Amino acid sequence: MNGPVLSKPEPLPFTSRMLKGRAAVVTGSTSGIGLGIAGALAAQGADVMLNGFGRAEDIERVRSSLADTHGVRVSYSVADMSKPDEIDGMITQATDDFGGVDILVNNAGIQHTAPVREFPIERWNAILAINLTAVFCATRAVLPHMESRGWGRIINIASAHGLVASVHKAAYVAAKHGVLGLTKVVALETATIGVTCNAICPGWVLTPLVQKQIDDIAAREGLSADDARAKLLGEKQPSLEFATPEQIGALAAFLCSDAAAQIRGAALPVDGGWTAQ
Template sequence: MSKPLNAVVTGSTSGIGLGIATAFAAEGWNVMLNGFGDENEIESERSRLAEKYDVNVKYNNADMTKPDEIQTLINDAQEAFGQVDVLVNNAGIQHVSPIEDFPAGKWDAIIAINLSSAFHTTKAVFAQMKERGFGRIINVASAHGLVASPFKSAYVAAKHGIVGFTKTIALEGAEFGVTCNAICPGYVKTPLVEAQIPDTANARGMSEEEVVQKVILEAQPTKQFVTVEQVGALAVFLCSSSASQITGAAHQIDGGWVAK
């Protein structure tokens, strides 16, 4: 882009979201961080990005299960930056359990954070993007938005929903310079993936090392984790003028997982 963009990245205090926020800051864009975690660690990361890349980096701790807090997040970004040019819906949680034991509360929370929050954020920015004739919306889905795995009913349902949502928003923005794409990573070495290893081990009756080698990396023909830097680079490209005709697509970055 010819001028710095202003981005909101949900769930960006660690993992993929922080990787995308870092990639944006490196491009000279202003970024609104969002997520949970230790306040001191978040502030340290926020100030580091701002100082290293000489950009405006803000933080809002909106709970992505609460629509009123989501609206406040967008309002704060608009007030801080003037407008929101890029929205990345990345916030997500996971729970691994056989369906007969799957807690109803976990289902509700996963659908709220992984799927419904994207509706609320998108609704809050879409009219202004259309009016300005430019916008980039990126929904971080997953390879699990295209294929399924056992014991992840809520996560797979939410990520499939995000892919469908992406297509609809792409069609609604197509004549207004607003693109909407999904990124579908395979396994990325993040706190979210690391946290589900013991749960998966318990569900499958395996050791944690067996889960990594025989379940996680077995799914990816390259036998390597995707990196947050690779996901961030793809997000930057999707926001560029070169990607203006790429919309409504689910971009796999999964080491060949879905090709099998």
């Protein structure tokens, strides 16, 4: 009697150095979430282009550390994400450095808070330019290469604010909702080829930007650092714990794996239960 016919096993999420030979561009990656993602991709063997602002000596230290630790090529682009021509130049530079761009992580972002009636139009325009238009520009620039090779991963770092809203964050919420819409469109347009597009939606992640908000709360309300941290988390994040850049990086690496080939157009929360409420 013949036994059951076994289907071919699904690929494991990670294999050793599964991204060796791939090249990634990660915007806003000189610190925080972007740096966590760059490190996770480099650990899987991908060559990485960093991008972002900071002191030249600090950026070089990060660049050389990633390259030495993981044995990959790491370059840096100073491109300003508010300027479409510089975004195109960044992708051209990555193509020259690595032979193409297989993975694009759109992470760069800025924030400003104010009631709608008081929101400065120049801050609205700046947030939309960096948090949304830059995602479109970089995606448009990398798609021809990915389509020609029949493989690519576009990962947009949205936010819990791409799924829900908060007061005083009109531009940021609008931009992140727009990122999720763009993610779905790109996913549909690439649905029949080996290019995927997905979004990660972090809640509170302990980065230098969030630490500044904690420090501001502590100073404004006369709280200890621990109490200010608990206040910030307690307003939104039921786990009462921060996500980490390393956790976001691990999810980004998973989305680059063969196991994630049919995850398309998804918005994946990493928010300690924020959007489950």
